[in-house]
Amino acid sequence: MLLCIDCGNTNTVFAVWDGTKFLCTLRTSTEHQRTADQYYVWLSTLMEHHRIPMDISEVIISSTVPRVVFNLRVLCDRYFGTRPLVVGKPECLLPAAPRVDQGTAVGPDRLVNTAGAFDRHGGDLIVVDFGTATTFDVVAHDGAYVGGVIAPGVNLSLEALHHAAAALPHVDVTKPQAVIGTNTVACMQSGIFWGYVGLVRGICDRIRGEWDRPMRILGTGGLAPLFSQGDVLFDLIEDDLTMHGLTVIHDFNKEHGTS
Numbered sequence: 001m002l003l004c005i006d007c008g009n010t011n012t013v014f015a016v017w018d019g020t021k022f023l024c025t026l027r028t029s030t031e032h033q034r035t036a037d038q039y040y041v042w043l044s045t046l047m048e049h050h051r052i053p054m055d056i057s058e059v060i061i062s063s064t065v066p067r068v069v070f071n072l073r074v075l076c077d078r079y080f081g082t083r084p085l086v087v088g089k090p091e092c093l094l095p096a097a098p099r100v101d102q103g104t105a106v107g108p109d110r111l112v113n114t115a116g117a118f119d120r121h122g123g124d125l126i127v128v129d130f131g132t133a134t135t136f137d138v139v140a141h142d143g144a145y146v147g148g149v150i151a152p153g154v155n156l157s158l159e160a161l162h163h164a165a166a167a168l169p170h171v172d173v174t175k176p177q178a179v180i181g182t183n184t185v186a187c188m189q190s191g192i193f194w195g196y197v198g199l200v201r202g203i204c205d206r207i208r209g210e211w212d213r214p215m216r217i218l219g220t221g222g223l224a225p226l227f228s229q230g231d232v233l234f235d236l237i238e239d240d241l242t243m244h245g246l247t248v249i250h251d252f253n254k255e256h257g258t259s
Contacts (some may be wrong), residue, residue, distance in 0.1 A: 003056045004246040007063035009132040014043060015243045016052055024050045027249055032067035036074035059084035062108040085253055087112055095252045096143040110137050111145060117218055117246025118143035121200045124213050126204050128220030134157060136203055150201050156194055175229050197231050
């Protein structure tokens with residue numbers, strides 16, 4: 001079985017793929033101090049709970065936090081007897097090479113989202129991912145990543161507002177009952193919710209204005225369904241896009257003899 005690992009700035013997700021479906025998806029906080037042994041105890045305990053055998057023979061990793069990759073490599077070597085495929089490394093091939101400025105390092109998460117989106121929906125896409133940052137990835141007609149936009153993430157913006165303004169409390173992200181707030185919490189929730197609705201719509205409209213073909217907008221990340229309530233922002237919503245992209249890249253490398 002294939003173990004897909006997506007390590008983001010806030011959370012790390014492990015998913016077990018049997019070749020046709022994901023048997024389980026498990027989430028933990030991203031901590032670079034976590035050792036290979038700690039990863040294994042946590043992972044094996046939860047897999048046993050889900051009654052899934054630890055029959056892992058292959059691993060693929062996407063990480064936006066370079067410091068965690070070493071211990072994940074040790075995990076794969078020590079407990080699964082395999083060398084992981086790491087997206088973004090020279091030995092990991094992509095179905096379509098990114099077309100960006102020379103010397104630009106594209107985040108592995110964006111490459112994975114691009115591969116997953118193109119495999120499911122073809123090209124001419126804008127992929128909006130609500131993570132620690134809110135990213136907009138442009139997928140060309142041939143599946144290549146050709147650039148995009150990076151904006152502050154929703155929760156990051158809320159935390160910054162809370163810490164920078166002593167009188168403002170910490171609030172949850174939710175759709176407010178009205179745009180005009182009648183108390184501090186409602187005002188903050190309205191600013192975040194409708195502010196990001198406007199941000200997504202405005203940026204996507206400008207991207208479409210620079211593109212010479214019709215484009216569809218794909219939303220992903222935990223907050224995508226919430227923000228789709230505020231307006232018709234997305235043509236499609238995918239909750240497992242990154243994990244699917246990891247399986248696509250793994251299969252591509254396996255077909256070309258690198259995995």
